[in-house]
Amino acid sequence: MAEPPVLIRQDEVEGLLHYKDLIPRLEVALGKFSKLDSAEVIQPVRTTVPLQKYNGFLGLMPAYLVHEDILCTKLVCFYKRESGSTLPSTQATVLLFDPEYGNVKAVSMPMIIEQWPLDLLMPAKSEVLTILGAGHQALSHYNVFTETFSFKEVRVWSRRKETAERFAQSTQGHVTVWESVEEAVNGADVIVTVTGASEPVLFGQWVKPGAHVAAVGACRPDWRELDDVLMRQAKVYVDSREGAVAESGDIILSGAKVFAELGEVLNGTRPALREKTTVFKSLGMGIQDAVSAKLVFEQWKNKH
Ligand SMILES: NC(=O)C1=CN([C@@H]2O[C@H](COP(=O)(O)OP(=O)(O)OC[C@H]3O[C@@H](n4cnc5c(N)ncnc54)[C@H](O)[C@@H]3O)[C@@H](O)[C@H]2O)C=CC1
Numbered sequence: 448m449a450e451p452p453v454l455i456r457q458d459e460v461e462g463l464l465h466y467k468d469l470i471p472r473l474e475v476a477l478g479k480f481s482k483l484d485s486a487e488v489i490q491p492v493r494t495t496v497p498l499q500k501y502n503g504f505l506g507l508m509p510a511y512l513v514h515e516d517i518l519c520t521k522l523v524c525f526y527k528r529e530s531g532s533t534l535p536s537t538q539a540t541v542l543l544f545d546p547e548y549g550n551v552k553a554v555s556m557p558m559i560i561e562q563w564p565l566d567l568l569m570p571a572k573s574e575v576l577t578i579l580g581a582g583h584q585a586l587s588h589y590n591v592f593t594e595t596f597s598f599k600e601v602r603v604w605s606r607r608k609e610t611a612e613r614f615a616q617s618t619q620g621h622v623t624v625w626e627s628v629e630e631a632v633n634g635a636d637v638i639v640t641v642t643g644a645s646e647p648v649l650f651g652q653w654v655k656p657g658a659h660v661a662a663v664g665a666c667r668p669d670w671r672e673l674d675d676v677l678m679r680q681a682k683v684y685v686d687s688r689e690g691a692v693a694e695s696g697d698i699i700l701s702g703a704k705v706f707a708e709l710g711e712v713l714n715g716t717r718p719a720l721r722e723k724t725t726v727f728k729s730l731g732m733g734i735q736d737a738v739s740a741k742l743v744f745e746q747w748k749n750k751h
């Protein structure tokens with residue numbers, strides 16, 4: 448008889464998951480995904496159930512890594528919230544299965560970053576980091592980017608200035624608050640977009656040539672964070688081409704061409720053009736949650 452699943456809380460996940468252990472495993476998984484070999488990795492495009500009454504969606508994100516024998520699914524509700532709303536805009540649960548028996552071994556929270564610092568795509572000398580948006584993703588991306596690199600300056604902008612100010616007070620290092628996106632991104636080497644916007648907030652004419660944009664928000668086909676100019680002038684990298692052309696409004700509505708999947712860059716089959724303006728559009732991958740859930744569960748077992 449199968450053991451009942453263990454429940455691993457968010458605070459435990461944060462204590463158990465270390466980026467230095469996780470990132471190499473994520474890179475291997477993304478590389479395998481981009482080889483398009485379904486004998487290795489199975490990850491269908493996310494299924495979404497609209498929650499019209501609440502202006503949101505339930506996303507189902509199953510994944511199976513065959514060689515590693517990791518079967519997992521994330522269930523994520525995400526919403527378009529009104530300015531000033533105190534309700535969460537994303538809530539997710541990850542289920543890790545025993546692939547042979549079919550029972551759930553662990554229920555946990557997802558990892559907290561969707562993009563890890565892409566030194567592959569960032570300008571070689573990256574001194575100024577700008578974060579657009581000041582919510583949960585903003586903080587986790589601030590943490591991982593500043594833990595990994597030494598920026599001379601970190602800036603934040605948000606739709607409401609007080610949210611940006613609260614964000615700046617919550618960070619370990621000094622962050623300056625800016626009142627307009629145009630000023631906040633002026634001269635920035637790396638720009639992380641983590642807003643709940645459904646219309647563009649970042650315009651290509653403001654972006655320094657050669658900058659890297661890590662685009663995390665706008666995960667619906669009719670939502671955008673980036674304008675047509677930026678999408679067409681940049682080299683566009685994605686986590687999954689199939690996902691991007693189905694779900695990314697920034698790509699679908701601008702008609703921008705996808706240059707490469709991140710896994711193709713990791714496999715060496717497509718180049719990382721870091722001297723050009725680059726956009727990495729992430730939508731979230733079930734395999735990322737699968738790899739991190741397995742790691743969290745292993746670490747949890749070592750402790751119990
Ligand atoms: N690519 C991926 O894998 C993932 C993407 N997301 C997306 O990232 C975005 C941020 O997520 P969280 O930080 O959890 O949300 P959050 O609600 O904690 O923060 C959102 C931030 O965006 C700002 N914002 C909201 N609407 C805006 C608008 N219309 N214009 C400008 N700014 C606006 C808010 O003021 C806040 O600062 C969401 O769109 C979410 O769906 C979240 C998780 C994973």
Ligand SMILES: O=C(O)C1=NCCCC1
Nearest residue numbers: 523525537666730731732
């Ligand atoms: O992968 C995720 O988690 C999410 N992706 C897009 C929308 C919000 C959550």
